[in-house]
Amino acid sequence: MNVTALVVMDMLNSYDHDDADLLAKSVEEVVGPLAALIRQAEERDDVELVYVNDNHGDFAAGPAELTRRALEGRRPDLVEPILPPEGCAFLPKVRHSAFYGTSLDYLLRRKGVGTVVLAGQVTEQCVLYSALDAYVREFDVRVAADCVAHIHADLAEAAMRMMTCNMRAEAAPGEHCL
């Protein structure tokens, strides 16, 4: 069985940082398709659903705490639709890439994952960096193009080109990613 992982990045956000408004505007368009993609992943036996989320410098925080803070933040409407399902893998991260300082690499290999589908925020930052770290480890990379949110549209477009041209990533609508 060729297992696919859906990696949902940094969607538990309280939207109180710099550029949060620009980002939230983009997330508004993404949250619907992403919620649908997450539900699709849950229903599939051959898909591993993994949340990887920044701990925002708090090394004591686990899934429960990070979820609570996001819900109490400025945009709970962007958090509620994509809450991690019960029992879903949840890895706090400490820096931009989903692979750095986390067990993601180990988790993916243990589950026999060959293809990593990336979704979440921010296209030109964590999504791009995690795509790179997946690519150097020779995972196939797919970007759910309507499920990734950006701060700067032009950098996001350049990031999409970098991923598809230089990292052999496939870009597709979420509904065709799994």
Place this chain on the structure above:
Amino acid sequence: MNVTALVVMDMLNSYDHDDADLLAKSVEEVVGPLAALIRQAEERDDVELVYVNDNHGDFAAGPAELTRRALEGRRPDLVEPILPPEGCAFLPKVRHSAFYGTSLDYLLRRKGVGTVVLAGQVTEQCVLYSALDAYVREFDVRVAADCVAHIHADLAEAAMRMMTCNMRAEAAPGEHCL
């Protein structure tokens, strides 16, 4: 300021695995000095207290869940005295070394840590392996000799010799480690 980290390993344990009884017997002697060492670490401004604990294959589990399970396990008396203090750094790990697949290396560097004090279980396994991973990264390593628990006494003794002879670790009673 030369910062020291106290790393408490795998003490949130439900003691229902192979060799758990052998281990628990050793933990009984360790839990008192370790609880004292943890309290000492809490009171010191120049000591970072970090719990690193196996997730036992459950990638959804955070600090709250791992703590709850240990308290509901076979030996809550070995867990209660060393519960992680509120707000204390807590890194779930997935394999034997405290550094593998965790943000421990990043956390230690960010806090300016030079010396790592190791405590917890198991001397001849996770403690030894984490000592190695600290040593290759050129942290100074100290083992709190009365705060580490073993399964096999002879292997634990060999592990202590490996750490002190081959990894330049210092072995000392917990009360002299910080």
Place this chain on the structure above:
Amino acid sequence: MNVTALVVMDMLNSYDHDDADLLAKSVEEVVGPLAALIRQAEERDDVELVYVNDNHGDFAAGPAELTRRALEGRRPDLVEPILPPEGCAFLPKVRHSAFYGTSLDYLLRRKGVGTVVLAGQVTEQCVLYSALDAYVREFDVRVAADCVAHIHADLAEAAMRMMTCNMRAEAAPGEHCL
């Protein structure tokens, strides 16, 4: 002493790959300033000069072999001016980032490096990716703007913006980097 490292990436190239002509055209403009920067690094006691170069899939190849092949390639004129000085640190790499699968992180920390100056090729690929990996490890990053070569000018420009805006990198002419 705050040590700076000059990391020269992938300049030992036989220029026989896809897009090599586009790249070589950009390298032509870079090789002069880069050669000057390398000489400057050699003369400074507080600068570590490190070459990191792809092994192009040959895990048997060391510095001598990679140098020889580049000199026997299609553009020795782009290689001769930047040959690694005798005794200079030289790390073969296997993928795009200079940090992945190499001892660069260890080397930088051992030498007490705080600032990493990036030079070489390709701006929108290895340079960008290595900048990211330096940034997540909390090194200060500087890009020698006239010493990095690109394949696609627009992606290179986006990469420079990503590095300066999102990774707090400084971009400066090589002569002001050390």
Place this chain on the structure above:
Amino acid sequence: MNVTALVVMDMLNSYDHDDADLLAKSVEEVVGPLAALIRQAEERDDVELVYVNDNHGDFAAGPAELTRRALEGRRPDLVEPILPPEGCAFLPKVRHSAFYGTSLDYLLRRKGVGTVVLAGQVTEQCVLYSALDAYVREFDVRVAADCVAHIHADLAEAAMRMMTCNMRAEAAPGEHCL
């Protein structure tokens, strides 16, 4: 095809360090079986032969240089029989584990390796530590018991027990390892 890798560790040694005489004495007994094992690996299509060798702090040294120095050291008789064959993968390492700061993990995965056979020196140090790093990455580990050399016999014995009991490693004579 289930690929096996034979990893030969630290055999390019000039034997001028502390404890070199104790070590050399053990290597004398190992060098014959190890040379035979290396030849066997060379003849097999499903075996990857990989040398991983300490750079002894010289980040400029590649395979050619490390080989030359070992041959010019105090015990060329222990080096000549196990010289790396032409074209054989050769990874300089910087610390004790063959995985730390090297591309070994990447190389093994790229070649589809499932089982790692460990040989070389020192049983209770680099061999033990590399066994651990292979085990946490979920490679099957085999130790070529008559092809590993020690400094301290008692620690080597403890190391063998740690590998076979705690890391599920198999210990077998070299001739049965591939």
